[in-house]
Amino acid sequence: MDKKRLLYIAPDHYSFYKVILEGFQKYSQHEVQFVYSNKSENFKYKNIFERVYNFFLKTFTGKNIKKLYKEQYFEKKVNEYKKYDIVYINRPDILSDEQLDSITSKCDKSIVYYWDSFEKIDGQFETMKYFDKVYSFDKFDCEKYGMIKGHNFFYVTETINNPQYDVFFLGTYDSRFENLISILEKINNQGINVHATLFTYDVNLSKEIKHKNISFIHKIVPFNEAYTFNLNTKIILDIQHDTQVGLSFRPYEAMGLKKKLITTNPHIKEYDFYNPKNIFIWEKDTQEIPSDFLNSPYEELPEEIYNKYKLENWVKTILS
Structure with missing residues (x-):
């Protein structure tokens, strides 16, 4: 056949x-x-x-x-x-x-x-x-x-010991920049090792903008390699675009890597994998990350929910 x-x-x-x-x-x-x-x-x-x-x-x-x-x-x-x-x-x-x-x-x-x-x-x-x-x-x-x-999916489940950062953001230099700066500085004021790596074609931007918690890259990170950046942090930071309602890949990547997530997207509460012990929603008036969120361990998801968002299950669902 x-x-x-x-x-x-x-x-x-x-x-x-x-x-x-x-x-x-x-x-x-x-x-x-x-x-x-x-x-x-x-x-x-x-x-x-x-x-x-x-x-x-x-x-x-x-x-x-x-x-x-x-x-x-x-x-x-x-x-x-x-x-x-x-x-x-x-x-x-x-x-x-x-x-x-x-x-x-x-x-x-x-x-x-x-x-x-x-x-x-x-x-x-x-x-x-x-x-x-x-x-x-x-x-x-x-x-x-x-x-x-x-919904999106995760496709990597690697881990590394002793990641470099406590909180990390990988993204592009765009309209979210001012919000990113505000969040980084509030987190930094807590004594937390936070960093952002931003992509831009403008090679002069890194000379014009000097911020101790930000570095710039000028070569696009391929999607299938971006997860390596998030391996090197304890908590992944996710900042939504202005008109974005659906979730980016970061919450799913965090799920696959079994890392905590800080996100500005309140719609994440509607998903079955949402767990406030693992996911902190950063709102407009948020001033700091709660200590109990920072200091508590990642809580494993039920197996049926974790498996639901694997690439394998995504493929089978889409093509069914």
Whole structure:
């Protein structure tokens, strides 16, 4: 009996796709065909003359060698098989209506997961009609548009002895910065070893902003490597974006690593893994972390809840 085929289409955003791809390959019992939606697999200009030629081509005709190569790559990869049992897509808004129509017509079942709210990314709502199962991490979008409320997962369960920090935050330099500074300084005033590592393309920012609890990096940390930073702390700090309702990956990562979490997202109370002994919600008027939270040990979750959020179970639930 032939193995069932799963078509997985996703952009290469911080190597996030690699974790899900590995999950599908390990736990789905499908033959997985992966296709980038936002780039060609190995495009390179042959020489400087082709690069110059493409510049003039774009300028005077609106055509683009790189775009044409990407479209050819995409069509070739998708059409390697006439039929698929399942297609799973992240960021379908990157694809054209013609591509979505063609892809879903080749598949017995079509699944999409919106990892960002419709408010944050334009064009997502218009793609819903192409899919049989529609997931979103945003509860308000789910309530408004009748989507299935999804959740994130953890995929690492490593531990290290004697981590360097008591509290640590890994993120990007963005609109959360002022709130981050306020939280770091309040925690630091408690005599707690707290630190934040922020990504920015601006190499001058680290010269302009000097803060003893902050360091800057200028190379994006791939999603499948980011957990190594949080291994080196006792407590993980999570600061939500202004319009964010659903949970980021940090609460799930904390669960997998069995570390405590400090988060500014009050919606975490609605989840079955919420335990105030493990998770402290930092509110606008919070001045310090309670000593009993700091000094008490991590409390193990019930096995059925812990297993529910493993990547293996996520894969089986999404594809069911």
